[in-house]
Amino acid sequence: MTAGVVIVGAGQGGFQLAASLRQDGFDRPVTLIGEEPGLPYQRPPLSKAYMADGAGERLVLKPAAFFERAGIERLAGLRVTAIDRAARRVALSDGTQRDYVQLVLATGARNMRPPLPGLDAPGVLGLRTLADAARLRAALVLARAVVVIGGGFIGLEFAAMARQAGLGVTVIEAGERLMARAVTPASSDWFAALHRAMGTDVRLGCAATGVETDAAGRACAVTLADGGRVAGDLILVAAGVRPNVELAAEAGVSVDNGIVVDGCLRSSDPAIFALGDCAAFPLPGAGQVRFESVQAAVEHARHIARAITTGAETAFAMVPWFWSDQGKARLQIAGIAAGADAVQRVPQAAEGGFMALAWAGDRLAAVETVGLAAQHVAARRLIGAPRALIAAAGFDLRQALLAGAER
Numbered sequence: 001m002t003a004g005v006v007i008v009g010a011g012q013g014g015f016q017l018a019a020s021l022r023q024d025g026f027d028r029p030v031t032l033i034g035e036e037p038g039l040p041y042q043r044p045p046l047s048k049a050y051m052a053d054g055a056g057e058r059l060v061l062k063p064a065a066f067f068e069r070a071g072i073e074r075l076a077g078l079r080v081t082a083i084d085r086a087a088r089r090v091a092l093s094d095g096t097q098r099d100y101v102q103l104v105l106a107t108g109a110r111n112m113r114p115p116l117p118g119l120d121a122p123g124v125l126g127l128r129t130l131a132d133a134a135r136l137r138a139a140l141v142l143a144r145a146v147v148v149i150g151g152g153f154i155g156l157e158f159a160a161m162a163r164q165a166g167l168g169v170t171v172i173e174a175g176e177r178l179m180a181r182a183v184t185p186a187s188s189d190w191f192a193a194l195h196r197a198m199g200t201d202v203r204l205g206c207a208a209t210g211v212e213t214d215a216a217g218r219a220c221a222v223t224l225a226d227g228g229r230v231a232g233d234l235i236l237v238a239a240g241v242r243p244n245v246e247l248a249a250e251a252g253v254s255v256d257n258g259i260v261v262d263g264c265l266r267s268s269d270p271a272i273f274a275l276g277d278c279a280a281f282p283l284p285g286a287g288q289v290r291f292e293s294v295q296a297a298v299e300h301a302r303h304i305a306r307a308i309t310t311g312a313e314t315a316f317a318m319v320p321w322f323w324s325d326q327g328k329a330r331l332q333i334a335g336i337a338a339g340a341d342a343v344q345r346v347p348q349a350a351e352g353g354f355m356a357l358a359w360a361g362d363r364l365a366a367v368e369t370v371g372l373a374a375q376h377v378a379a380r381r382l383i384g385a386p387r388a389l390i391a392a393a394g395f396d397l398r399q400a401l402l403a404g405a406e407r
């Protein structure tokens with residue numbers, strides 16, 4: 001068989017790349033290899049709608065017939081175990097090999113496991129895959145009290161679902177505020193109030209030290225650094241992720257908090273690209289970054305597909321955006337708040353809504369909204385805009401966009 005593009009990882013980005021290659025007219029072989037069983041699926045609903053409806057089939061990105069029609073070889077339940085860069089060949093867990101002209105690493109990330117005693121006990125779960133979500137959902141039916149270790153997006157989304165299912169929920173966060181890595185203090189405070197209003201016990205500045213087990217060996221409580229304990233029979237560890245870089249590192253490809261890629265998303269080996277959660281890429285104005293978002297995985301994939309199909313060496317660029325559904329609130333973020341030097345709450349945001357603007361000097365760095373979808377859409381086009389433009393529009397981003405267009 002002639003060699004073409006081999007994609008390692010059949011998640012959001014790997015799937016998108018295979019599909020985009022065919023959309024762009026790439027007519028050489030495409031092989032999509034994923035260690036998870038079944039068809040590629042989307043992860044965001046795992047901590048949201050799936051917890052309520054359990055409808056795993058709705059998460060599938062395309063049916064099997066799509067891959068057959070598109071002439072995409074799909075290998076599921078197989079792991080790529082090694083890359084031979086000199087021979088341009090990968091080894092698979094079933095002992096077979098595949099040759100490539102271009103290799104794309106779309107290996108994603110895995111959950112971090114903090115070094116705490118008791119995390120192996122039954123009743124302690126993580127959430128990354130559909131199989132994890134199915135386990136968690138089944139456990140939710142029998143649970144009485146849930147403890148979530150980690151106040152990031154996934155932990156909070158799950159906490160809201162568990163609370164809506166009528167369970168007692170405690171969120172334990174070691175930092176002083178929720179989602180601190182990704183949002184401004186204004187959003188952290190707004191969401192802490194939201195979860196508390198839902199009846200969740202949100203504990204900030206509170207570090208977990210281990211999991212206690214009962215006489216049957218099942219998890220029954222989380223112990224805390226302040227000497228306290230929180231009882232719970234279902235414990236979700238949602239303490240962040242680590243990029244899957246080992247395959248690249250073992251092949252001698254540069255790695256530094258992700259597989260290091262250049263502006264064209266090529267790794268230190270020009271025949272190997274990387275995308276999505278596993279890729280550390282240069283974003284103009286932000287340095288070398290790694291995003292864990294659907295948008296980054298999809299936009300990286302489209303960019304790489306174009307580069308492979310047309311040979312174009314254009315630089316990748318994006319205005320980052322993200323969403324998180326927690327209870328009835330959808331948080332939407334445009335831009336990057338980290339590095340901003342001022343945060344402004346916009347008081348005239350609609351009833352029940354929320355808007356915070358993050359400024360870097362006199363430029364708009366990020367916008368966080370709840371219940372203001374039109375402002376979010378405008379925000380995506382205003383990141384980097386001068387404060388004067390936005391102030392002149394009374395901090396209404398749609399008006400500011402119109403005013404900017406008229407200039």
Ligand SMILES: Cc1cc2nc3c(=O)[nH]c(=O)nc-3n(C[C@H](O)[C@H](O)[C@H](O)COP(=O)(O)OP(=O)(O)OC[C@H]3O[C@@H](n4cnc5c(N)ncnc54)[C@H](O)[C@@H]3O)c2cc1C
Nearest residue numbers: 009011012013035043044079080108276277292293294297
């Ligand atoms: C519960 C949950 C909720 C989320 N919610 C949101 C949200 O609301 N908004 C948002 O933007 N993002 C959200 N995300 C993040 C988003 O899903 C990821 O950023 C996105 O899936 C990244 O795509 P990817 O292709 O880089 O990695 P993934 O989709 O994780 O796919 C990587 C795949 O590679 C496979 N793999 C790894 N190593 C190998 C190997 N050696 N051989 C073969 N296969 C391999 C893995 O098994 C995996 O299937 C959420 C994630 C989770 C887990």
